[in-house]
Amino acid sequence: MGITQFIKLEGLGNDFVMLDCADTAQSDAVASRAAALCDRRRGVGADGVICVLPATTGGRGTKADYRMRIFNADGSEAEMCGNGVRCFGEYLRQTGRPAERFVIETLAGPIEVEYLGGGQHGGGNYRVNMGAPRLLPDDIPVVPAEITDKDFIMREVVALDKTFLVTAVSMGNPHAVVYAEELSDELVLEAGPAIQRHPFFPKGVNVEFVHIISADEVRMRVYERGCGETQACGTGACAAVVAGVVSGLGGNDVTVRLLGGDLRISWNGDREHPVFMTGPAKAVFRGELM
Numbered sequence: 001m002g003i004t005q006f007i008k009l010e011g012l013g014n015d016f017v018m019l020d021c022a023d024t025a026q027s028d029a030v031a032s033r034a035a036a037l038c039d040r041r042r043g044v045g046a047d048g049v050i051c052v053l054p055a056t057t058g059g060r061g062t063k064a065d066y067r068m069r070i071f072n073a074d075g076s077e078a079e080m081c082g083n084g085v086r087c088f089g090e091y092l093r094q095t096g097r098p099a100e101r102f103v104i105e106t107l108a109g110p111i112e113v114e115y116l117g118g119g120q121h122g123g124g125n126y127r128v129n130m131g132a133p134r135l136l137p138d139d140i141p142v143v144p145a146e147i148t149d150k151d152f153i154m155r156e157v158v159a160l161d162k163t164f165l166v167t168a169v170s171m172g173n174p175h176a177v178v179y180a181e182e183l184s185d186e187l188v189l190e191a192g193p194a195i196q197r198h199p200f201f202p203k204g205v206n207v208e209f210v211h212i213i214s215a216d217e218v219r220m221r222v223y224e225r226g227c228g229e230t231q232a233c234g235t236g237a238c239a240a241v242v243a244g245v246v247s248g249l250g251g252n253d254v255t256v257r258l259l260g261g262d263l264r265i266s267w268n269g270d271r272e273h274p275v276f277m278t279g280p281a282k283a284v285f286r287g288e289l290m
Helices: 024-032 034-038 082-094 185-196 234-247
Strands: 004-011 014-020 048-054 066-072 101-106 109-118 124-129 155-159 162-170 174-179 206-214 217-224 228-230 253-258 261-266 276-289
Touching (some): 004 082, 014 082, 024 034, 024 048, 024 066, 034 048, 034 066, 048 082, 066 082, 082 109, 082 124, 082 234, 082 276, 155 185, 162 234, 174 185, 185 206, 185 217, 185 228, 206 234, 217 234, 234 253, 234 261, 234 276
Parallel strands (some): 014 048, 066 101, 174 206
Antiparallel strands (some): 004 014, 004 276, 124 276, 155 162, 162 174, 206 217, 217 228, 253 261
């Protein structure tokens, strides 16, 4: 690769190494190094690596300005990342490119992003059109034949000899939302990986544990596919609010309080309408990859 400039950015503590790639071949080379780059002792340290590429088709008929590829800390490629999208916007600003409004091409489809101005502690705030949620099991995917024609809402999942009521949502990537009275380490760090690798979810799943404070406020911890527990998950926060609306447990405009900070998520409940996420992103440092 030679010497490549990068910027490390974070969105509510969910952190990424970000760099420009000229083409897919160069981003493939970055992907082969993603696990090493994310190593917090021997590498830069991050939850993932994001490559900024020129747009191709724009995806789903929408003209895109850029393309994003994101690789988890274990080297696997993710379809999309809400916190990563906001960091994408801040990366554009940090590298001197227009970032007031733009569209990113992702494996989950086109994502529209709007810059709202500077954040309280530096960086910027961004409002993201995350697209419409998907609730059909085939779209998530969830595999048991007996449920493929029904939504997976508050259904029983047995893991670690315990029964959890799970709502499955796709925000371009798969999520399993679990409600809990207490967001303990035992619950998140033991039940999280057990649910994540449950046979119901053939491509794995991000697991959100949600404690309801009120109709418009929840606390959440997340065990992410390919990363383990992270400080925040934008698509997971969206999935949690969607799950609350469709199960009748939450409102349409919700503050989601994560370990790394707060996101504001809005969805009107119409399955054809998009979910909107508002939150910050900030550059941490710059460096060179050798």
